Structures are given as structure tokens and as C-alpha cells.
Amino acid sequence: MEPPRTCLLLLITYLGILANVDGFRNVALGKPASMNAYRNRNPPSAAVDGNATTFIHPPGSLVDPISWWEVDLLDTYYIVSVSITNRECCDNRLRNFTIDLISDDLSASPTTRLCHFYPGTVRKSVTEIIACDDVLTARKVRVSMEDRPLDFSEVSIKGLHACGGLQFTLNPGIRRLDTALRQLIVDSTATCAVRCRVEIDCDAFxxxxxxLGVTCQLLVGQNGNTVTDNTWKYYSFIV
Known part of the structure; x- marks a missing residue:
């Protein structure tokens, strides 16, 4: 069984030309945004309206120890980069902030993973293009800052559609015994899934x-000799 060609080709393009982030569209434009607290005339949506003259702004005083703003991308994307444009008025407000990615599982406890911590200050009217530290997928992207109110003009997120998520299902308590197509050490299960989708012959992992990390074995086919082994996690491609 072969992964959908369109999704596969997009992934190969993504992994091959990651540095050329301008080739990806802004997946945050016009999407629903929220914020822990804000002035009514400066709503969270101002940061994803495509207009750098509008901006988000918190209330007159600090409401919470951590100020945050986030956008719901309404689907799962591989996040290539997050660009943040500071307001034209202020040279020292946007600094030492964190960008987090929130999984597409929007249950009571969704998974939150670090995209990047930005140490330093973004000067007025400057746009910083920030690449995530790893290849990750997300449904929501959050910007947060401690001990200071958060305000900026615009956020642009370059992303690649994840083609319906990772499209693998977990088969608990099973380990395949057949020889792996490829074995490598990666940082996460998500990265292993990406590598499997890039390999034309990979149907499971x-x-x-x-x-030391995550041992990732890429497998051919969805049938093979198996044993019960709760230390391994076996994922098969959804047909």
C-alpha cells in the first residue's frame, strides 16, 4: 500500500526545501484567534487580519502572570516558521517570548510542545521569522510572555497541510519481528511518522x-510476524 501521492510529494518538498519558507502559504490568515485578556478595540483577530497597521493589545494592567495569544488553524499542519511583526510604536515590549504548538487533540489535556523560545527584543515595525526547533505538527499556535503584557501587530504562520493528520493508528502491545526497511534514532514518534510517509515503501513503523531518543523502525507492508511487547509501539498506515 502506498501513501496518497499528493501528500507524499508535499512532504518531500517540505523536507527538501525547508530553508525556502516563502514557498508556503500563511495558514493563520483570517483564522480564529484568542487571548487571555484584551482591549475591545484591539481584539486577538487583529494579529491575523493581514494588516500590519492593526494590533492586539491587553487591558490597561497585567491580568495574569503569563500573557498569551493563540490562533486555531482549524486543521493539522506541519509548522515551518512563525513570523511576528512588532508594532510601529514600541521598541522594548516584545521580548523573551515563547512559541508553543498545541496538538489537534483538543480534549481537556491537549499536547503542547515547544516550537521555539525567542531570547531578545523585536524592535518596532520589525518582522522576525522564527523556525521551529523541530519538525512538528499542530492545530493551534500560541505566543506567550511572562510578567509583561503581550502586544504586537501581526503573526504569519508558514505551514504544510498534514493531509488529515499523521494517518497512522496505534496497535497497542504489538511488535513486528520482520526486518526493518530502515532503522534510525529520532526525537519523537511524530518525526518517525514523517519519515515513514516520505519513504515510498513504508506502510507501518x-x-x-x-x-537516548526514539528508535524508529520503518516497515514494509502491514502484515508480518508479531509478538506481544509493551515496550514498543507499533503504528500502521490507515487505509
Whole structure:
């Protein structure tokens, strides 16, 4: 079984020309945004309206120890970069902020992973293009800053549609015994899934997590000799 060609080609393009982020569209434009607190005339949506003259702004006083703004992308994307444009008025407000990615599982406890911590100050009217530290997928992107109110003009997110998520299903308590197409050490299960989708012959994968990282075995076909083994996690491609 072969992954959908369109999704596969997009992934190969993504992994091959990651540095050329301008080739990807802004997946945040016009999407629903929210903020922990804001002035009515400066709503969260101002940061994704495509207009750098509008801006978000918190209330007159600090409401919470951490100020945050986030956008819901309404689907799962591989996040290539996050661009933040500071307001034209202020040279020292936007600094030492964190960009987090929130999974497409929007249950009571969705998974939140670090995209990048930006140490330093974004000067007025300057746009900083920030690449995530790893290849990650997300449904929501959040910008947060401690001990200071958060305000800026615009956020642009370059992303690649994840083609319906990772499209693998977990088969608990099973380990395949057949020879792996490829074995490598990666940082996460999500990265292993990406590698499987890039390999034209990969139909499943399994992972073993240790202190050294995640052992990722790419497998051919969805049938093979299996044993019960709760230390490994086996994922098969959804047909």
C-alpha cells in the first residue's frame, strides 16, 4: 500500500526545501484567534487580519502572570516558521517570548510542545521569522510572555497541510519481528511518522523510547510476524 501521492510529494518538498519558507502559504490568515485578556478595540483577530497597521493589545494592567495569544488553524499542519511583526510604536515590549504548538487533540489535556523560545527584543515595525526547533505538527499556535503584557501587530504562520493528520493508528502491545526497511534514532514518534510517509515503501513503523531518543523502525507492508511487547509501539498506515 502506498501513501496518497499528493501528500507524499508535499512532504518531500517540505523536507527538501525547508530553508525556502516563502514557498508556503500563511495558514493563520483570517483564522480564529484568542487571548487571555484584551482591549475591545484591539481584539486577538487583529494579529491575523493581514494588516500590519492593526494590533492586539491587553487591558490597561497585567491580568495574569503569563500573557498569551493563540490562533486555531482549524486543521493539522506541519509548522515551518512563525513570523511576528512588532508594532510601529514600541521598541522594548516584545521580548523573551515563547512559541508553543498545541496538538489537534483538543480534549481537556491537549499536547503542547515547544516550537521555539525567542531570547531578545523585536524592535518596532520589525518582522522576525522564527523556525521551529523541530519538525512538528499542530492545530493551534500560541505566543506567550511572562510578567509583561503581550502586544504586537501581526503573526504569519508558514505551514504544510498534514493531509488529515499523521494517518497512522496505534496497535497497542504489538511488535513486528520482520526486518526493518530502515532503522534510525529520532526525537519523537511524530518525526518517525514523517519519515515513514516520505519513504515510498513504508506502510507501518514502530518505536522504542529510551534515554537516548526514539528508535524508529520503518516497515514494509502491514502484515508480518508479531509478538506481544509493551515496550514498543507499533503504528500502521490507515487505509
Amino acid at each position: 514502530q518505536t522504542l523510547t529510551s534515554a
